[in-house]
Amino acid sequence: MLNHDFLAYTLANPHKLPATYDFMLADHTRVDIWDTGVIVFTPANASKDIVLSCAVHGNETAPIEICNQLIKDLLSQRIVAKQRVLFLIGNPAAIINQTRFIDENMNRLFSGAHSKGEGLTHPERHRAKALEKYVADFFTANSDRQRIHYDLHTAIRASKHEKFAIYPYRPGRAYSSEQIMFLAECGVDTLLFHHEPTTTFSYYSSEQFQADAFTVELGKVMPFGQNDMSRFSQTHTMLEKLITHTNLPVIEFDSSKVNLYKVSRSINKHFDDFAFSFASDAENFSSFKQGEVLATEGGQQIVVEHSQEAIVFPNANVPIGQRTVLCLVPAPNESIV
Ligand SMILES: O=C(O)CCC(=O)N[C@@H](CCC(=O)O)C(=O)O
Numbered sequence: 001m002l003n004h005d006f007l008a009y010t011l012a013n014p015h016k017l018p019a020t021y022d023f024m025l026a027d028h029t030r031v032d033i034w035d036t037g038v039i040v041f042t043p044a045n046a047s048k049d050i051v052l053s054c055a056v057h058g059n060e061t062a063p064i065e066i067c068n069q070l071i072k073d074l075l076s077q078r079i080v081a082k083q084r085v086l087f088l089i090g091n092p093a094a095i096i097n098q099t100r101f102i103d104e105n106m107n108r109l110f111s112g113a114h115s116k117g118e119g120l121t122h123p124e125r126h127r128a129k130a131l132e133k134y135v136a137d138f139f140t141a142n143s144d145r146q147r148i149h150y151d152l153h154t155a156i157r158a159s160k161h162e163k164f165a166i167y168p169y170r171p172g173r174a175y176s177s178e179q180i181m182f183l184a185e186c187g188v189d190t191l192l193f194h195h196e197p198t199t200t201f202s203y204y205s206s207e208q209f210q211a212d213a214f215t216v217e218l219g220k221v222m223p224f225g226q227n228d229m230s231r232f233s234q235t236h237t238m239l240e241k242l243i244t245h246t247n248l249p250v251i252e253f254d255s256s257k258v259n260l261y262k263v264s265r266s267i268n269k270h271f272d273d274f275a276f277s278f279a280s281d282a283e284n285f286s287s288f289k290q291g292e293v294l295a296t297e298g299g300q301q302i303v304v305e306h307s308q309e310a311i312v313f314p315n316a317n318v319p320i321g322q323r324t325v326l327c328l329v330p331a332p333n334e335s336i337v
């Protein structure tokens with residue numbers, strides 16, 4: 001049965017739990033375990049419903065360690081939740097495999113993509129569909145609460161901005177200065193405003209439930225045991241405060257504390273010979289000048305269109321049709337309230 005180590009319990013039962021559980025922590029918090037890697041803490045009188053997800057990519061270990069420590073501290077009652085929290089350990093089988101995924105990148109399978117196209121038997125398809133349902137059940141249980149979802153990741157390569165967040169496309173909804181400043185307090189000082197709908201987990205929560213949802217990149221991917229956890233202490237502290245405080249002070253928007261970019265385009269792969277022209281170890285946010293060649297494929301060159309474009313998440317090793325890189329330009333005039 002479960003002791004305080006929910007990660008160990010999840011990895012001992014990566015596909016299915018022997019049973020679902022609910023119990024009380026003293027008389028203050030109800031705990032529900034809905035599935036492998038899925039645990040809810042419900043205190044009385046919360047004002048926020050918060051989803052913290054990790055391991056949507058199985059080899060991104062630092063977010064897993066952060067979430068497991070918060071869960072341990074809640075279960076042992078070192079800390080007491082004042083807000084309702086759903087923790088999701090996204091892909092337990094891929095954690096055991098020490099890989100980004102088993103058959104398919106799960107962060108391309110939300111908003112119904114799990115049920116379209118080929119590969120319907122892939123384990124990530126079933127898990128993405130199940131995770132959608134858990135998030136839907138969690139958020140729709142209350143209609144009067146602030147809804148927050150931080151989908152925690154680490155990136156494949158080094159980055160000029162170590163910690164950054166992707167703000168999913170949200171037409172007609174202003175960006176939240178409160179959220180941007182909270183993330184800055186977490187040490188996540190760089191925001192990318194996405195320009196189109198995607199099939200990521202954070203877009204799902206944002207679009208379906210109007211959650212303040214973000215993909216949050218906390219550093220470079222490392223195997224278990226090799227994370228310098230001191231680099232995550234600011235984030236850990238702020239997430240703990242978010243969960244355990246009734247109210248957090250709202251910090252006034254200060255543009256000098258954040259770097260704001262918007263996605264100018266997503267370059268998708270059309271041919272097997274897609275190749276980048278820049279160094280294979282180029283950092284995220286490396287910037288290129290107008291006319292410079294970013295990539296080649298099918299005998300064509302893909303060149304920088306704006307006076308400068310920065311790149312993030314370059315990965316030529318993706319299936320045809322998927323994103324190889326996001327191009328970014330500065331975003332000084334976004335609507336932030
Ligand atoms: O480092 C990389 O190349 C990928 C890191 C990562 O997993 N990023 C997310 C971003 C999701 C988003 O665009 O909101 C992903 O690619 O799924």
Ligand SMILES: [Zn+2]
Pocket residue numbers: 056057060153154155
């Ligand atoms: Zn990731």
